[in-house]
Amino acid sequence: MARFLILTATSGTNRELADVFATSAASKGHDADVVDLAEMDLPMFTMARSKNPDESPDISELVSTMTQADAWVVIAPEYNGSMPPTLNNVIAWMSTSMDWQDFRSLCTGKPVGLATHSGGGGAHVIMAMRQQFSYIGADVMGRACLSGKNKEVNPETIEAMIDNLAR
Numbered sequence: 001m002a003r004f005l006i007l008t009a010t011s012g013t014n015r016e017l018a019d020v021f022a023t024s025a026a027s028k029g030h031d032a033d034v035v036d037l038a039e040m041d042l043p044m045f046t047m048a049r050s051k052n053p054d055e056s057p058d059i060s061e062l063v064s065t066m067t068q069a070d071a072w073v074v075i076a077p078e079y080n081g082s083m084p085p086t087l088n089n090v091i092a093w094m095s096t097s098m099d100w101q102d103f104r105s106l107c108t109g110k111p112v113g114l115a116t117h118s119g120g121g122g123a124h125v126i127m128a129m130r131q132q133f134s135y136i137g138a139d140v141m142g143r144a145c146l147s148g149k150n151k152e153v154n155p156e157t158i159e160a161m162i163d164n165l166a167r
């Protein structure tokens with residue numbers, strides 16, 4: 001049994017997709033938590049805020065959930081050929097709210113699967129997330145789940161991703 005953390009950058013169709021991943025993981029006997037980054041409503045990261053404890057959000061609970069998870073599934077819509085600000089923002093807060101060695105060890109080798117429900121194909125947001133999560137040291141799975149207005153989710157892709165991430 002594996003512990004999955006499913007992160008969704010938005011609360012609409014991508015949140016629905018996150019719930020589908022969580023249901024699939026649970027049906028295979030895994031634990032799955034869904035965290036909605038839009039609901040967290042973090043302030044935008046700036047250096048000034050990060051240096052002021054009164055303006056820095058407490059993300060320790062998220063960091064702890066991420067640490068305990070055996071694998072992450074990161075789900076985001078494409079925004080202007082890249083990822084939505086909620087996702088990039090939380091990574092900036094994570095990387096500055098802890099010691100950099102702790103951030104490195106949190107991310108290094110973490111199995112990560114990527115998924116999207118976007119207006120178009122979603123290939124650009126998958127590339128953007130692949131670049132960022134690879135950069136921070138995660139082990140990003142080659143197969144990704146792309147869906148959109150004109151492309152239904154392939155349930156076999158979700159099953160295969162869960163099986164491979166749980167290994």
Ligand SMILES: Cc1cc2nc3c(=O)[nH]c(=O)nc-3n(C[C@H](O)[C@H](O)[C@H](O)COP(=O)(O)O)c2cc1C
Pocket residue numbers: 010011012013014015077078079080081082117118119120121122
């Ligand atoms: C600011 C913004 C930029 C967008 N840019 C793109 C884009 O570059 N490519 C694309 O396929 N869809 C784009 N879309 C459409 C979203 O990817 C699509 O509506 C997605 O399903 C929204 O996810 P949600 O329902 O979880 O909020 C954009 C939407 C917004 C709000």
